[in-house]
Amino acid sequence: MSVLLDIDGLKVVFESRHGDVTAARNVCLSIASGEILGVVGESGAGKSTIGNAAMGLLERPGKVAGGTVTLEGERIDGLPPEAMRRLRGAKISMIFQDPLTSLDPLRTIAEQLVTTMTTHLPLSEREARKRAVALMHEVGIPDPEARIDDYPHQFSGGMRQRVVIALALCAEPNVIIADEPTTALDVSIQAQILDLLRKLVRTKGAGMIIITHDMGVIAEIADRVAVMYRGEVVEAGPTRKILGDPDHDYTKSLISAVPRPDVKLDRFPLVEHIESAGSRRSLDLKTHWLGQKRDYGALDGPLLSVRDLEMTFRVGSMFGGGRRSVNAVDGVSFDIAAGETFGLxxxxxSGKSTIARLVTGIYQPTGGAIVFAGTDLAGITRRRELNRHRRQMQMIFQDPYSSVNPRKKVGAIVAEPILFHKLAGSRAEVNRIVADLLDHVGLGAKVAGKYPHEFSGGQRQRISIARALATRPRFLICDEPTSALDVSIQAQVLNLLKDLQAELGLTMLFISHDLPVIRQMCDRVAVMRRGRIEEIAPTEDLFERPQNEYTRHLLKLMPKMTGAAA
Structure with a gap:
């Protein structure tokens, strides 16, 4: 097999007024024709930096300070920008992690795919469009003939990621660098995408580097694995050897933190080499602010009852006709008992996040009822009364980067709901509560004066949790709260949520496409498909004895850590 991409002794440095920061040092990786190399490690390990350096996409003040990058025998790390632009897409392509920032929001999907293909391939616009439709079908986008003329905002997060994958593959590059390509995808589409990538590599003789924190994906697709820690490759070898019999202590700890799909544990194991966000103190609810004014009275029945819920969206152009109705939620019913964690x-x-937005009042349903603590929220017309109920429910969003205001300091972000709902008498009291909340989620009171960009993804998610707790809620909606986090930070955040639930008696709606995480977190689970619920069952019953054929299909597709150490 011929070597397609060779990275030899690469060093990447970010210059700053406080001195240079070395993001990667002495990194040696190579990819042969028909081979898939997995690169794993925690946030900040240097994984994405290596991919960006190979593509010539390092942002200032980052620079390649040593080593070489060779593509098909030609050194490319020193090429001028115009020469690199001709290579990108045609010979080397990248699947980016964030589909929102890698797609142009002002151009249709057809425009973006067709332009890329006609630039790099000898195709007419008509031929390129036909190939674009076929690619969209391959990556699992339903009704591609109609959806190809939609804009990125008209797709869900997972479908946008599929479009990004189609965009990276459309010009048939020889080398593909996939940076967390399946993070936003559910298991069925993930399996489809991995099969597509594997087939492309095997049949076209391409080579691929797949950067991911999902060890199940690595077990499923990679031929070899390189483990990165603090900018260096600490271990590399065949996938079965690395997952089943690792040599480095960091690799062993990393594998142990992967959520178990086969058995439910009380807590998630932590990666010993990774520093936690900070220690937490147990609290006395009789004296602590979070425990005050939590007597909501007797509850006769479930805390949340959803009955025949419906949500219809109108999509397509409003000018040239072609607008159509999409039933995002179609007759959904379920109950959540007080103190329960209910998984979707x-x-x-399939409608999971739409349900979260309906329950919190972000969307207004087109049909059905949402009864919270005995009150039908749809029947409330006075804003003050509606806010009183909304104060009791808070949401933790999927993306810790876009869900906090980058222009505000952390203290102001956490204080906002306290001020809005008038939960404190003075500014000094607000500041004291904010400091205590930040301390309680393991960040410490001193971070109140910093901005979100100064924190990692896991720390930002802790900020989001502190903000959610600021109204003393009884109900938390967690919409993919850890899908953007690596396994060690995920373990910390999920353990924190478990602790908070035990301390405060919280009820949670937990939405995720990560089935092992669902098994560890939830008491009962509802499986959704095309806006409907296929099956509801206690978690262990659902995983051990699924009744619905679609549920069995999802569980079968769940990546398994084949060869991993027990």
Whole structure:
């Protein structure tokens, strides 16, 4: 097999007024024709930096300070920008992690795919469009003939990621660098995408580097694995050897933190080499602010009852006709008891996040009832009364980067709901509560004066949790709260949520496409498909004895850590 991409002794440095920061040092990786190399490690390990350096996409002040990058025998790390632009897409392509920032929001999907293909391939616009439709079908986008003329905002997060994958593959590059390509995808589409990538590599003789924190994906697709820690490759070798019999202590700890799909544990194991966000103190609810004014009175029945819920969206152009109705939620009913963690799983676009937005009042349903603590929220017309109920429910969003205001300091972000709902008498009291909340989620009071960009993804998610707790809620909606986090930070955040639930008696609606995480977190689970619920069952019953054929299909597709150490 011929070597397609060779990275030899690469060093990447970010210059700053406080001195240079070395993001990667002495990194040696190579990819042969028909081979898939997995690169794993925690946030900040240097994984994405290596991919960006190979593509010539390092952002200032980052620079390649040593080593070489060779593509098909030609050194490319020193090429001028115009020469690199001709290579990108045609010979080397990248699947980016964030589909929102890698797609142009002002151009249709057809425009973006067709332009890329006609630039790099000898195709007419008509031929390129036909190939674009076929690619969209291959990556699992339903009704591609109609959806190809939609804009990125008209797709769910998972479907946008599929479009990004189609965009990276459309010009048939020889080398593909996939940076967390399946993070936003459910297990069925993930399996489809991995099969597509594997087939492309095997049949076309391409080579691929797949950067991911999902060890199940690595077990499923990679031929070899390189483990990165603090900018260096600490261990590399065949996938079965690395997952089943690792040599480095960091690798062993990393594998142990992967959520178990086969058995439920009380807590998630932590990666010993990774520093936690900070220690937490147990609290006395009789004296602590979070425990005050939590007597909501007797509850006769479930805390949340959803009955025949419906949500219809109108999509397509409003000018040239072609607008159509999409039933995002179609007759959904379920109950959540006080103190329970209720899971929602299903494919991207199945309606999970839409339900979260309906329950919190972000969307208004087109039909059905949402009864919270005995009150039908749809029947409330006075804003003050509606806010009183909304104060009791808070949401933790999927993306810790876009869900906090980058222009505000952390203290102001956490204080906002306290001020809005007038939960404190003075500014000094607000500041004291904010400091205590930040301390309680393991960040410490001193971070109140910093901005969100100064924190990692896991720390930002802790900020989001502190903000959610600021109204003393009884109900938390967690919409994919850890899908953007690596396994060690995920373990910390999920353990924190478990602790908070035990301390405060919280009820949670937990939405995720990660089935092992659902098994560890939830008491009962509902499986959604195309806006409907296929099955509801206690978690262990659902995983051990699924009744619905679609549920069995999802569980069968769940990546398994083949060869991993027990």
């Amino acid at each position: 799983v299903g494919e991207s676009g």
